[in-house]
Amino acid sequence: MTAIKESSTIQENKQYALEKCPVTYVMEKIGGYWKPIILYHLSGGSQRYSELKRAIPAVSEKMLIQHLKQLEADNLIIREAKPVVPPFVTYRLSPAGNGLMPVIQAMAEWAFIDKENGFV
Amino acid sequence: MTAIKESSTIQENKQYALEKCPVTYVMEKIGGYWKPIILYHLSGGSQRYSELKRAIPAVSEKMLIQHLKQLEADNLIIREAKPVVPPFVTYRLSPAGNGLMPVIQAMAEWAFIDKENGFV
DNA sequence: ATTTGTGCATACTTTAGGGTAAGTACTTGT
DNA sequence: ACAAGTACTTACCCTAAAGTATGCACAAAT
Numbered sequence: 001m002t003a004i005k006e007s008s009t010i011q012e013n014k015q016y017a018l019e020k021c022p023v024t025y026v027m028e029k030i031g032g033y034w035k036p037i038i039l040y041h042l043s044g045g046s047q048r049y050s051e052l053k054r055a056i057p058a059v060s061e062k063m064l065i066q067h068l069k070q071l072e073a074d075n076l077i078i079r080e081a082k083p084v085v086p087p088f089v090t091y092r093l094s095p096a097g098n099g100l101m102p103v104i105q106a107m108a109e110w111a112f113i114d115k116e117n118g119f120v
Numbered sequence: 121m122t123a124i125k126e127s128s129t130i131q132e133n134k135q136y137a138l139e140k141c142p143v144t145y146v147m148e149k150i151g152g153y154w155k156p157i158i159l160y161h162l163s164g165g166s167q168r169y170s171e172l173k174r175a176i177p178a179v180s181e182k183m184l185i186q187h188l189k190q191l192e193a194d195n196l197i198i199r200e201a202k203p204v205v206p207p208f209v210t211y212r213l214s215p216a217g218n219g220l221m222p223v224i225q226a227m228a229e230w231a232f233i234d235k236e237n238g239f240v
Numbered sequence: 241a242t243t244t245g246t247g248c249a250t251a252c253t254t255t256a257g258g259g260t261a262a263g264t265a266c267t268t269g270t
Numbered sequence: 271a272c273a274a275g276t277a278c279t280t281a282c283c284c285t286a287a288a289g290t291a292t293g294c295a296c297a298a299a300t
Binding site: 021022023024025026027029031033036037039040041056058096099100102103104105106107108109110111112113114115117 | 156
């Protein structure tokens with residue numbers, strides 16, 4: 001984390017926006033490019049770290065682990081590690097994360113419709 | 121647009137991911153931080169540029185106009201300008217953009233639930 | 241003995257996104 | 271005469287996000 005300039009007007013405004021606009025609130029939590037994609041891949045059930053990696057070949061390991069940690073910190077996913085070697089770690093949706101499924105579902109549906117209509 | 125290095129593995133993978141993961145497809149269209157927020161503010165009906173600006177004080181003019189242009193180019197919103205002075209320009213959702221409303225709605229609903237549950 | 245797979249961490253660099261500020265052209269209000 | 275509002279555009283700069291690459295500890299398989 002980098003320190004935020006106190007004089008930053010937009011940061012103050014962002015705080016204000018958070019209270020007024022629900023979508024802003026959501027974007028603060030899953031606003032990254034990768035987070036919705038990760039959540040989508042967890043919608044089918046728990047996945048090992050390496051499974052996610054293979055399922056999303058476009059993501060670098062750094063990004064994957066970084067976002068997994070953030071999602072865990074935000075209580076959207078749950079990490080479970082078995083103390084064996086080689087490591088066996090799985091990730092799955094938390095109840096709060098499950099609550100996001102309508103959003104992810106709606107995204108997936110729109111994508112299909114958009115493609116059908118040739119808007120792509 | 122900046123040229124993409126041919127040797128970039130992740131770019132190739134991104135292409136691949138676009139075909140396989142619907143959420144990736146959505147993120148390419150509305151993946152920015154501001155786009156869903158803008159769309160949310162257009163969900164109530166058409167808005168003038170200056171109205172949007174005041175409704176989203178956290179966004180700089182540069183970002184606002186930039187994303188409006190991109191959304192227009194992606195056929196998600198429609199721009200209408202009356203040839204008067206001072207200018208009178210309104211933005212509203214296109215049919216395709218309207219199709220995104222379930223996503224935006226789901227986001228807004230989740231935000232409220234999340235706040236109620238004290239997950240904030 | 242070397243390679244492979246696991247789930248990360250860390251440093252180092254590049255890039256793209258975004259901030260600030262100024263300008264434009266024209267009109268209405270004071 | 272001057273400021274203010276409208277919808278932008280452009281240039282300059284800076285930082286946060288992301289890519290690349292490497293290392294680690296340990297075990298099983300070759």
